[in-house]
Amino acid sequence: MLLNSTPDLKLYYGTLSKNTTFATLKPFVILATQKYLVPAIGSAFLNELTTGITVTAPDSLSVVAFEGVTAELYALLAASLAYYTMLEAQPFLTQQTGNLGTQEANVKDMMPVRQWVYNQAENATAENADRLLDAALELLEKDAELFAFWKNSEQYTISSSLLISSTAELNRYVNIQNSRRAYLALRPYLERAEILYIAPEVGDELLAELKQLSAAPNPELNTLAAKIKPALAQFALKEALPDLPMVISGTGIRILNENDGIRSRLAASESQIANLATKAELLANRYMAEVLRQLDLTNQTGENLPADKNQTWQAPDNTDSASFWV
Structure with a gap:
């Protein structure tokens, strides 16, 4: 594991009591690893990283044999895992389950944290974990x-099948705060949009050709791809x-993690979602009109495109109602 002792966790989550036994937190380290890190970086790469970690004792820091960029990467992943661990552990740490069932701890000279304080801490823990993983x-x-x-893992290579194949590229068109987590969450919808909206207009063969432009640059196809994206x-x-729980703010769109309680507290309202969806559809239609215009121009130059294809697009009027076809 990336974290193997209470000191390992406390190094990144400073308010953790040094008296907390690692046996209590270990199940949550395992859970957080499988729930958050494995989907993001893959189990093979995670296992490769753990080979550089020497576990000394449950009550001392692990010895990490990393340098340079790898050391920086380990620190970010370990820190995010520490926050995700505490995010998963906090709801359960005040409870104990025994022969008499589940009971709530009541310690002398200690009082339960107030709900609003707990909610703020939980929100901050989730946000810090997400940003560190990003x-x-x-x-x-x-x-x-x-x-x-990492480069040979599915988490890295699967995006090569999409026209928008990286976080940075998607961030040019939608402000996802350069979040690869957001890109990974939006990837199935990019594939859906290619199938439902792009392929019917340009054809499957041309769409496949556009995805291979890096291997064989073509000026006219590059122009078309730039208008499609x-x-x-x-x-x-x-x-x-x-479908996706999002926070919509002045800094852009942030995809929320999988904690249901935090989703319900922080997710954008229905009206925000509806407004953004309307704006996205309007922008998409306008961009698509440019795509069709580029297709017409390209066909006129004799480029090998589906010139006999009837290109149609529904243009809205100023009320967003469909008024005519072009």
């Missing part, structure tokens, strides 16, 4: 060549908004 994933994406296990991003956002 920072680790951003580092991984930037220095992928240094991490063979903003529309694709907005269509994906429109499809995702009803």
Whole structure:
């Protein structure tokens, strides 16, 4: 494991009592690892990282044999895991289960934390965990060549099948705060948007060709891809908004973690979601009109595109109602 003792956890989660036994927290370390880290970086790469960790004793710091970028990556992942661990552990630490069932602890000279204080701490713990994991994933994406296990994992390579294949690229069109977690959450909706909105207009063969542009650059196809991607991003956002719990703020869109209580407290309201969905659809339609115009221009130059395909798009009037077809 990335964290193997109470001192390991306390190094990143400072308010943890040094008297807390690791046996109490170990199940939550395992749970948080499987729930948050494995889906993000893959079990093979996680196992590769743990080979550089020497466990000394349950009451002392583990010895970490990392240097440079790998040391920075480990620190970010370990810190995020510490916060995720406490996020999972906190609701249970005041309870004990025995032969008489589940009981609530009542310690002399100690009082339960007030609910609003607990909620604020839980919210901050979740946000810190998410942001630390995002920072680790951003580092991984930037220095992928240094991490063979990561680069060869499904978590890294699966995006190559999409027209928008990276966090940075999606962030150009939708402000996801450069969050790879957000990109991973939106990836199924990018695929859905390609199938529902892009392929019917450009054709499956041309869409497949556009995804291979890095291997064989083509000026006209590059121009077409540049016009498709903003529309694709907005269509994906429109499809995702009803499903994904999001925080919508001045700094952009943040995907919430899987804790149901935090989702219900922090998720954007229905009216915010509806407004953003309407805006996304309007922008997507406008971008798509540019795509169709580019297709017409490209066909006129004799480029090998589906010139005989009847291109249609529904253009809204100023009330967003469909008024005519082009």
